[in-house]
Structures are given as C-alpha cells and as structure tokens.
Amino acid sequence: MNITSGIVPKPQKTVIYGVEGIGKTTFASQFPDPVFIDTEDSTLYLNVKRFDKPTSWEMLLQQVDYVKANRPCKTLVIDTMDWAEELCKKHLMQKNGWNAIDATGYGARYVALSGEIGGLLNKLSEVIEVGINVVITAHAWLRKKEEPDEMGAYDRYELKLEKKTAPLVKEWADMVLFANYKTLILTDEKTNSKKATGGQRVMYTTHRPTWDAKNRLGLPDELPFEYSQIAQAFIKATTPATPATPVSESTQSVEPKDAEIADQNLGPIPPEQPEPVHQPDPAPEFTEEIPSSIPxxxxxxxxxxxxxxxxxxxxxxxxxxxxxxxxxxxxxxxxxxxxxxxxxxxxxxxxxxxxx
Structure with missing residues (x-):
C-alpha cells in the first residue's frame, strides 16, 4: 500500500468558451505544440497543424484515437465542441432514423446524445493519460436562470451545448475559462445619461452567478484574455520537477591524486551514446481517386x-x-x-x- 504527498504534475483538461469573435481559436493555438481538430474551419487563417475537417462523428473519434496512438503533438485542440456536438446529433439521427434530437420518449434521445459525448470525453481522458494536454473550445450563449429559493430570474452565460451534455464537459475539465468583452458604463453628471465604453477582452477563471468558470492553478478571478497570463501557471502544473542529482559518498571521498590514478588505470571514458530511437515507417499515402457519387x-x-x-x-x-x-x-x-x-x-x- 503506497501513500504519497505533494503536487503531481499532469497534462491539463481545459475548456475555453466565450462570445463570438473574442479570439478563442487564437488563444488555443498558443498552448504547447497544438494539433487542431477543426470542426468549423476556424483555423484557416492561422499557421497551425490541423487534421482534415471531420465530416462525421466517426471521423472525429478516429482522429482522437490517432492522437492517442501516435502522439503527434503536446496539445490536442477540439475547436469547437458545439459543432462537434452537431456532428454527434447527425450521427444519432442517421443511426436511429430520427428527424431531430428532441425530448421524445422522456428525453431518451438527449440521454443517447450525452452517452456519445461522454464516450468522446473518455477518449480525451485517455489522451491525457499518454501525456498530451487537451483543450476544448466552445461558443457561449445567454440562458435564463431561475433559482428556486430566490425571486425572479436572470441571464447567465453558459456553454452552447445541450443541457445534458454541458455539465459533462464542465465536470470533465480541470479548468474552465470564460472569455468576454469588459464594458464600462460611464455616467454624464450633467445629463445623468449613461454610455458604454471599453471592450477590453478579459477571461474569468472562477464561478459567478452569471457565468461558469473554474481553475485549479490559483489564477486571479479576472485576467486579460491572453495566453501569457496563464502560461507560467500552466507550465508549472504540467511539468515534473527535475530531481537533484545525488552525490555518492565514494565520489566525495576521492582525493584529486586518487582520481588521477583511477583515470590512468581505466583509460579515457568514452562518451555515453544514446540508444537509437526506432521511428516507425510512415504509412503509404492513399492516392486513390474517390468518385463524387460517394458521399x-x-x-x-x-x-x-x-x-x-x-x-x-x-x-x-x-x-x-x-x-x-x-x-x-x-x-x-x-x-x-x-x-x-x-x-x-x-x-x-x-x-x-x-x-x-
């Protein structure tokens, strides 16, 4: 039975969501050595590594499996989760002959959807286990929130996912960052009129009634929406500390004269050669022409x-x-x-x- 203590560095599961056009994809591209599964062509203006755009749920799952098996990157980015969810819906509709994902049968279709999304998250956890960070981006939308113990209701930002799948994604993540434009309201003292100004891009790292967010890196509640603001904490959380090299007693007790004699007896010590790393042969390129009659x-x-x-x-x-x-x-x-x-x-x- 082994008991340990201390901080254990590991790859991070990060969710970044925010309003349209805030820069989620650019932010995700600054994580260590990313490869994108781009579901909506949002990386075409960035010089990043990407898979072919998945045209089916099965294709997306195979891309995740490829990352786990071949480790082509340090960070896998799914951009965006809400478009990936649409691929999943289409998959279930085709598989079961449904016209839509709705509450038919006491929500059975939503249960099936959450089951598929849960399966994807399990695969992404397996990617984490082989030492690769995972970043998921998503859009945000406003939903009406009603608290049973309070009067009235209020709007809050949430992941743009179905009600049964959004909690799965949030619970899976180590860090959920919400990005928005921070607007200041200025009041004219003469006319008592108000106007909005500002528009600074910020990210929120902790939960508030009007948005979901969390982190385990000790980040401030609010930061400028720039990767550099979390880079140091992220690297610290993912990088194992380098242990100090112990000095043996025999090394400490050798006098310089004895060391010279030892060198003369043993002769010059050849430099240590690293073991050759076997690189698997690349798979042959698939060049067959596929006719347009095949979807x-x-x-x-x-x-x-x-x-x-x-x-x-x-x-x-x-x-x-x-x-x-x-x-x-x-x-x-x-x-x-x-x-x-x-x-x-x-x-x-x-x-x-x-x-x-």
Missing amino acids: QNIADLMKINHVTVDEIVQTIYKGGFMPADTPLENIPDDLWDYLATNWNNTLVFIQGNLRK
Whole structure:
C-alpha cells in the first residue's frame, strides 16, 4: 500500500468558451505544440497543424484515437465542441432514423446524445493519460436562470451545448475559462445619461452567478484574455520537477591524486551514446481517386482507413445490401448513412472478408 504527498504534475483538461469573435481559436493555438481538430474551419487563417475537417462523428473519434496512438503533438485542440456536438446529433439521427434530437420518449434521445459525448470525453481522458494536454473550445450563449429559493430570474452565460451534455464537459475539465468583452458604463453628471465604453477582452477563471468558470492553478478571478497570463501557471502544473542529482559518498571521498590514478588505470571514458530511437515507417499515402457519387463523409472515412472504392463496393454487394450490378449513383442515401454510422462494423467486414 503506497501513500504519497505533494503536487503531481499532469497534462491539463481545459475548456475555453466565450462570445463570438473574442479570439478563442487564437488563444488555443498558443498552448504547447497544438494539433487542431477543426470542426468549423476556424483555423484557416492561422499557421497551425490541423487534421482534415471531420465530416462525421466517426471521423472525429478516429482522429482522437490517432492522437492517442501516435502522439503527434503536446496539445490536442477540439475547436469547437458545439459543432462537434452537431456532428454527434447527425450521427444519432442517421443511426436511429430520427428527424431531430428532441425530448421524445422522456428525453431518451438527449440521454443517447450525452452517452456519445461522454464516450468522446473518455477518449480525451485517455489522451491525457499518454501525456498530451487537451483543450476544448466552445461558443457561449445567454440562458435564463431561475433559482428556486430566490425571486425572479436572470441571464447567465453558459456553454452552447445541450443541457445534458454541458455539465459533462464542465465536470470533465480541470479548468474552465470564460472569455468576454469588459464594458464600462460611464455616467454624464450633467445629463445623468449613461454610455458604454471599453471592450477590453478579459477571461474569468472562477464561478459567478452569471457565468461558469473554474481553475485549479490559483489564477486571479479576472485576467486579460491572453495566453501569457496563464502560461507560467500552466507550465508549472504540467511539468515534473527535475530531481537533484545525488552525490555518492565514494565520489566525495576521492582525493584529486586518487582520481588521477583511477583515470590512468581505466583509460579515457568514452562518451555515453544514446540508444537509437526506432521511428516507425510512415504509412503509404492513399492516392486513390474517390468518385463524387460517394458521399463526402464516407469518402473521408475511406481515406483515413485506406479503404478502396472496390472494397466499399464489394461491401455493399457481398453484404447483401444491393444487387451486384447496382451502379454507385443508385446507392440510396440511407444506405450510405448506415455504413457511416456503423463504420467500425464496415471495417471489420472489409478486413475479415475482403483482405484475407
């Protein structure tokens, strides 16, 4: 039974949300060595590393799995979570034949949505476990908040996510930062009129009735919305301390004369050579042309997994979905949707029946 004490540095799970245009993506790009899963093309104006824009929920999950397995960065950024949630909704609607995500069946569809989002958060926790920070960005919106023990209601900023998924994201995070423009109200003493001025970009790091925020780094309640304001605390929280090298008694007791004799007897000590690091061979580039009759979400999954057009066609034919002479243009949309939402099973079929 082992008992330890002290601060244990570890990668951080960070959520950054704020009003439109405040600079969430730019802020996230300044975390250590980031790679973006850009769900809404918000990084196109930044010189950053990014995956192809995910066109399906399955594609996004595979990108997260790739980061865990290959560790191509020090920080994984999902930008933004609300657009990722939309991919998840589309996935569930296609998979279950729903027209919308609503409260039908006592909220069963929202429960299914929160289950999928929870699965994504579990994958992101696995990314944390291999030593990679995770940053999630999201938009903010105003919702009416009613307290049962108080009179009236008030507006508060919240993550722009469904009511069952927003708490999951907040609880998962080590740090939730809310970014907004700070506006000052000036009063004209002569006319008693008021006008707004300012517009400084700030971030809030602790909870208030009108917004959600938290941190475990001891940050001030309010800071300018700049990564440099949290950089030192973030590095301290994620970087293990370098232990001092102990000096052995034998080294302390050797007189200079004895040390010279030892050197003469042993001869020159060759410099220590680092062990060679084996670099895995890069995967061959997938160059096959995919016809436009195959939907984009299927095409993207095919590229990631190096699935050929012939393999996807044979899956449709040998799987008994369509007659063997059916042209690609006549494959119905609902069959493509089925293959996309069951992509893991599609891969299993291809590997087990077509790649023997």
